[in-house]
Amino acid sequence: MSAATMIKVCGLVDPTEMELLGATGVTHAGVWWEVPGSSRSLDTDGLRRMAVPGGPDGCLVTFSADVEGIADALAALGGSCVQLHAFQPPSAVAALRRRVPSTTRILKVLHVDRGRLLERPFVGAYTRAGVDAYVVDTIDGGRIGSTGVATDPGTLLAIGACLDRPFVVAGGVDASRAGELDAVRRHPGWHGIDVDSSARDEHGALDPARIDDLVAAWGAGSLVGAGAVPVAEPAA
Numbered sequence: 164m165s166a167a168t169m170i171k172v173c174g175l176v177d178p179t180e181m182e183l184l185g186a187t188g189v190t191h192a193g194v195w196w197e198v199p200g201s202s203r204s205l206d207t208d209g210l211r212r213m214a215v216p217g218g219p220d221g222c223l224v225t226f227s228a229d230v231e232g233i234a235d236a237l238a239a240l241g242g243s244c245v246q247l248h249a250f251q252p253p254s255a256v257a258a259l260r261r262r263v264p265s266t267t268r269i270l271k272v273l274h275v276d277r278g279r280l281l282e283r284p285f286v287g288a289y290t291r292a293g294v295d296a297y298v299v300d301t302i303d304g305g306r307i308g309s310t311g312v313a314t315d316p317g318t319l320l321a322i323g324a325c326l327d328r329p330f331v332v333a334g335g336v337d338a339s340r341a342g343e344l345d346a347v348r349r350h351p352g353w354h355g356i357d358v359d360s361s362a363r364d365e366h367g368a369l370d371p372a373r374i375d376d377l378v379a380a381w382g383a384g385s386l387v388g389a390g391a392v393p394v395a396e397p398a399a
């Protein structure tokens with residue numbers, strides 16, 4: 164069981180970025196694979212280069228539903244979790260659960276479009292399929308991922324109430340929002356944040372000062388009594 168708050172920074176492409184994050188309180192690095200059209204999406208050799216000693220845990224972020232491909236990519240990255248970021252169905256989650264080691268955590272992204280949780284009817288099926296935690300992220304027009312668009316606290320609380328696994332909040336999260344989301348952070352399902360835009364400078368490079376601010380605002384100990392319920396053990 165792990166009750167640690169997840170502080171995940173997404174879209175890393177270079178081993179030096181893993182080293183940079185290793186010197187912060189960031190717990191997970193999102194590394195993209197099979198994200199069509201993205202210059203940050205790595206091939207297998209690129210994933211292998213990201214396995215840096217002392218770096219944060221690697222999290223494979225993908226649009227793919229190819230279970231064999233995901234298992235191979237995860238092995239190349241040496242990551243502890245996989246984030247299914249597209250609209251992969253519960254059957255793909257179940258197949259992945261059977262295929263990867265029981266210690267691998269499966270995160271399923273749930274998409275919020277103008278306040279509406281698109282996968283609401285399928286949450287039960289995803290949980291039964293073996294999701295360990297959800298990532299609640301925003302859609303902006305046709306854009307999925309790294310939108311920089313925030314979901315309001317009331318909507319997040321309503322979403323948290325219908326989830327039966329821990330949840331990570333993504334979409335427009337920055338250091339300044341920790342206070343605004345205080346009630347969400349006290350929800351028993353609270354499990355942390357997933358960030359891209361606000362961890363970067365105006366040129367798109369990871370910004371150590373901004374990352375330090377994020378960790379100080381959201382990291383373990385930043386809120387006494389924060390939720391962080393134990394993450395469910397994957398089914399054997």
Ligand SMILES: O=C(O)c1ccccc1NCC(=O)[C@H](O)[C@H](O)COP(=O)(O)O
Nearest residue numbers: 173308309310311333334335358359360
């Ligand atoms: O950023 C993308 O284009 C992207 C594409 C495909 C899969 C995931 C992608 N981003 C992933 C993330 O998990 C981001 O951290 C998350 O969407 C939050 O982004 P931001 O609102 O910029 O903090």
